[in-house]
Amino acid sequence: MSESDIELPRGTASTDSESRLDEDDRLRPEFVRRVMDHVEAGETDAARALVEPLHPADIADLFELVDSDERRALAIAIEELLGGDVLAEMNDHVRDELIDQFEPHEVAEVAGEMETDDAVAMIEDMEEDEQRAVLRALDPDDRAAIEEALTFPEESAGRLMQRDLIAVPQHWTIGQVIDYLRAGDDLTTDFWEVFVVDGRHHPVGTCMLSWILRTPRHVAVADVMKREQTLIPVDMDQEEVALRFQKYALISAAVVDGSGRLVGMITVDDIVHIIQEEASEDALLLSGAGEGDINEPIRESYKARVRWLIANLGTALIAASIIGYFEGTITKMVALAALMPIVMGVGGNAGTQTLAVTVRALATNQLTQSNTWRAILREMRVAVLNGVTIAILLGVGVGLFFLNPILGAVIAAAMLTNILIAGCAGVMMPLALERAGADPAVASSIFVTMVTDSMGVLVFLGLATASGLVG
Amino acid sequence: MSESDIELPRGTASTDSESRLDEDDRLRPEFVRRVMDHVEAGETDAARALVEPLHPADIADLFELVDSDERRALAIAIEELLGGDVLAEMNDHVRDELIDQFEPHEVAEVAGEMETDDAVAMIEDMEEDEQRAVLRALDPDDRAAIEEALTFPEESAGRLMQRDLIAVPQHWTIGQVIDYLRAGDDLTTDFWEVFVVDGRHHPVGTCMLSWILRTPRHVAVADVMKREQTLIPVDMDQEEVALRFQKYALISAAVVDGSGRLVGMITVDDIVHIIQEEASEDALLLSGAGEGDINEPIRESYKARVRWLIANLGTALIAASIIGYFEGTITKMVALAALMPIVMGVGGNAGTQTLAVTVRALATNQLTQSNTWRAILREMRVAVLNGVTIAILLGVGVGLFFLNPILGAVIAAAMLTNILIAGCAGVMMPLALERAGADPAVASSIFVTMVTDSMGVLVFLGLATASGLVG
CATH class of the missing domain: 3.10.580.10 (CBS-domain)
Structure with a gap:
């Protein structure tokens, strides 16, 4: 390789690196296609020449970007470039799938090149007998280091640490x-x-x-x-x-x-990707999307998500049975049926806002026992402001549209109440879960939706009945 | 200070540091109270003695944890401990509020101690005339460095960088x-x-x-x-x-x-907190909670959130008018009114799951043009599995409860359709926004909810009408 080839610094205006990466450091689709065309045509030298200048993190990305059934062929074509540094950067699911196709002694060879923490991350999810075979094929020093690391609990410092230090x-x-x-x-x-x-x-x-x-x-x-x-x-x-x-x-x-x-x-x-993962998991946990990795096997995504949807179905049935109880009221005024999802939906959204803010403050240790009451008070004040604004807009709009000021007043009161309930549930629920030692993101969103859905219809249809609106 | 005092390493079993921090490195509420009791009693020496052993990041936390009206007294009491290193670690809102009470020459003195990037972060949000006063009070070298940094766009590398390097x-x-x-x-x-x-x-x-x-x-x-x-x-x-x-x-x-x-x-x-912020903002953006910082002034939180709730109100009205259109159908069978929120709610949740996964994959550059079709296909396959499962559960349950197999079939078909629509909208919408150069998290959640709400009722009530269920 000529010196001018290696001297090109990544991220500068080198046409060479620009043809591989776009302005956001993502591999360009044309480049990915070009590599795979060579691989499919059996032109391994050409494929290797294209991949060689890439950073290990980009080679790992290449494997993630191509289809699952193309990965094996790619691995064979660029075998000598697929080292420990590349596997260490690769998405867990993609890597697990790939090393399943390796012999234990091949895995051991790669693990030997890696730092202990990366080798452990690669080996820890293997089947027990395959893991044993890999460990046997390692040289004694590496084996001892990895075996010791495996004695520590998963996701603990002992698994993350390197033993090589000064x-x-x-x-x-x-x-x-x-x-x-x-x-x-x-x-x-x-x-x-x-x-x-x-x-x-x-x-x-x-x-x-x-x-x-x-x-x-x-x-x-x-x-x-x-x-x-x-x-x-x-x-x-x-x-x-x-x-x-x-x-x-x-x-x-x-x-x-x-x-x-x-x-x-x-x-x-070693910790930067954990900071990123832990910080971004709230959005996934709040929506019940499980691990939320696009490389996760479909069956696992299905299992994680359907469990949540079934729980959601259960809470929706509570709201449905409350509505069922007010059947008589709805029969007399069908407009109520059209309006009640507004009270439920906007209330649910207000609850989710408070929830997202509270869960994040807890996760970053910004919200502790010292400022709990201030945080609750703060969320309630925001809820009052939001509630009053939305209630006035909705109440006036509905009152004018139906030329029925009582209906306007009823929906305004129900909307205000539901946004206050949403604020209260959205801030208290994660705090209670945290206090109880549970993850505040996981269960609270289902609970908050349940509260805003059922309280929303209960207050709305209850007020409609009690106010004599449908007398 | 005796040597044994400084030698205590943080994080080990020193009773001294344990009395200040809990096991999660958060300041204990009793410690915070103890400091503030001394401050209120005018015992500044005692307060300073308690605060002095703390890491600057913990002193910054102390300011964040106490009430807004206690911060000024705390700042005066521990004045000499409140240096650039502490202000650099402090939450933006808390710091802005605090330095508002300083004279320009005091701010300049602190800015002189800080690294350029931290000084810029402190000064960039000040009113223009105060900023000029601070810059005038700085020594010429620091002023030149900060003024140069301020010429770069906000949130750019030029503002983050240090000029001191080898x-x-x-x-x-x-x-x-x-x-x-x-x-x-x-x-x-x-x-x-x-x-x-x-x-x-x-x-x-x-x-x-x-x-x-x-x-x-x-x-x-x-x-x-x-x-x-x-x-x-x-x-x-x-x-x-x-x-x-x-x-x-x-x-x-x-x-x-x-x-x-x-x-x-x-x-x-300098970048770790940005990684954390960028990664955690998806949950806030998807729920429309704005910046979502518990130290943000209430008026700003209100403005960010109410805008979103009003948009949500608008989309809810679309679903409401669709329901209104089917008034005749509902009058004939009020059970439909009780059941339709289930189809809307569970569909909305399925959409949010897909959305959260897609937004995260886009934010981490895992989803690029190379694997767009695979990602869409993947989400649709998960949607089919989820949709079939939930549709069967709901359809059989409703059919048995109401002893009405047609109603069961109608709600099952509507539920399946809505979960498929949710999956489709949840993956396509952020992709389209990203392609158009917009932030995929911001507008997509409102849009997806609108689609699942209105399509949910349309399909459900439409099928109920067309199937002759309420004939």
């Missing part, structure tokens, strides 16, 4: 640290901070490499290091780890076992 | 780089990578500090650096910057101007 004794000078780093041949090369430990291998501080570079050799490392450090317990849930990285703007953090010994490190690049 | 010529050796880093007194101390530039100050590569530390002095920096680098154009939107950091697992990246010159750098700790 730890130095606290009595060393900067000069000793530099000499150690320059001499040690088998040390890891990718690290951002050096951990300083005491005699019991407990972390006592961290030192950014830039400080080491900028400090005279004779200074003790203990005098430059930052003593305030954020330690991650090995069994901490990855969501908490992500929040901690985010809150304290960490680049890397030491992972400690139950007795406080340094056992690994987590770096921010 | 750039070295490509012909240097590792030894020269190390000597330069150790000698330069006015260099920044917080950096993770060194940028290598050519004679025109164009970046040609980056070098991790760990590589510099681990390479012999005589080697040329051009031989160790990574040539494939991700460059960020200075006018790139922050959402794109965040996606790029995430995709390529970057720690820092060079920012270049229109002519390709290195003008700044962005580090991952």
Whole structure:
């Protein structure tokens, strides 16, 4: 490869990289098609030449973008480019499907190239006997590291951490640290901070490499290091780890076992996709779309979503039976049947708004016991403003259209009440679930819709009956 | 302060830090109360002693957690602890409210301590005349840097970047780089990578500090650096910057101007909160909750949400007028009025599920032109499975309950049709908006609800009429 080829920096106006990626760093459809045309025609050299300049993350995207039945052929064609770095970047479902077609010793070979955390992520979802076969084919060091990681709970810090890190004794000078780093041949090369430990291998501080570079050799490392450090317990849930990285703007953090010994490190690049996943799952959880991954097998998507729709069916039946109870009222004035979905629908939407805000504030630790009452009060004040506005618009409109001021007043009162109920349920329900130790996003949306649907019709048809509107 | 005080690492079993933070790194309500009791009693020394050991991010949280009218007193009590590092971590709304009470020269003093990007974030939302007063009070270097940053569009890379970075010529050796880093007194101390530039100050590569530390002095920096680098154009939107950091697992990246010159750098700790914000905004956008920040002024929340509810009212009127059209049918069989919200509601929910999945796949660049048809097909297959399941359950249930198989068949057919329509609208609408260059989350949810509401009743009441059910 000529030097001009490698020197082209990604993201600049190189026509070469522009023909592969669009302005949003997505692989262009024409490029994807071109690669697959070569693959289908058996022109593996041409396919490889196209794929080779891509970043591993883009090669992973390529596999995700092509159809499920094309992936195997692509994998065979560009075999030597399909390394651990590519598999580490690949969507879980696509990767699982792909490695199902590999022999255990092939999986082991790739796992050996990967960092422990990525290898664990690849192996943890395999069938138990295949997993054992892969572990047997690994070299003893890698096997020990992966087996140890697998002893920690899923989605815990122990599975995310790397064991390769730099730890130095606290009595060393900067000069000793530099000499150690320059001499040690088998040390890891990718690290951002050096951990300083005491005699019991407990972390006592961290030192950014830039400080080491900028400090005279004779200074003790203990005098430059930052003593305030954020330690991650090995069994901490990855969501908490992500929040901690985010809150304290960490680049890397030491992972400690139950007795406080340094056992690994987590770096921010391993955590960024977890921050993204955890932050974006609320929209999916609130709508009951499960994992919501477009690469998820259809059967799993179906199972996750239909469960939610059945629950929704159940809550809708409650509203339906309330309406059924008011059959006599509706018979006398069919317009009520046309108007009641408005009260239900707009109320439900107001509830979802409050719910989305509350769930997000809880997830980002912005809403704690200290400001719970303020948050409730705040949502109720917004609900009053919204309720009054919508009630006036709807009440006046309906009153004029039907030339029936009582009907206008009834629907306005019902609308206002339902928006207040929606605000109340939307803020209280996730708070109650959080207090009870449950995920505030999962069950609250079904509950809030149930409340706004049934209360909406109950108040509307109840008022219509009681007001003598249909007398 | 005694040494044992500072040596306590956060996150370990120190009773001291445990009394301040709970297991999720949130400030304990008792601690917040204790601080505010001291503040109210005028015991500023005691308040300061409690707050001093906190991380700046936790001091910022403290301000967010106390009531709006307590913040000023807290700020006065712990004045010297309220530095640029704390303000940089603070919620925008809380910070804006707080600095409104400062004199311009006080704001300038704090801005002088901050990194350019944080100072810009603090100043950019001020009134124009106050902003000018602050800029005048800054020292000329800081002023120039901030004024230059303000020339870039809001939410662009130019506003996020820091100007303090390390750039070295490509012909240097590792030894020269190390000597330069150790000698330069006015260099920044917080950096993770060194940028290598050519004679025109164009970046040609980056070098991790760990590589510099681990390479012999005589080697040329051009031989160790990574040539494939991700460059960020200075006018790139922050959402794109965040996606790029995430995709390529970057720690820092060079920012270049229109002519390709290195003008700044962005580090991952500045981008993590943007990744979080961009990822979590879908739930808020889909529900029409605007910015959805619990610290947002009530009037702004009201304005954002009521606009959405009014739009929702409009779409609900469409469904209402369709129902009105079938008045005759409903009069003959009032049970239809009780059942139609089920068809509308469950259909709406199925649409929201598809919508949430599609919007997320678009936001994370997982769904591109290459796999659009596969995604549509996938959603339709899930819709068929869901639709058939729910239609059978509902149809059989209704048929048995009302002892009316035709009614069961009508509602089953309507339910199936509506779930299919919901799946279709839920996947097509965001795709169409994205293609048109609009944000797929914002308008699609209103549209999908409108479709499922009005099509639901149309099909249900239409079939009920046409089937001779109410003949």
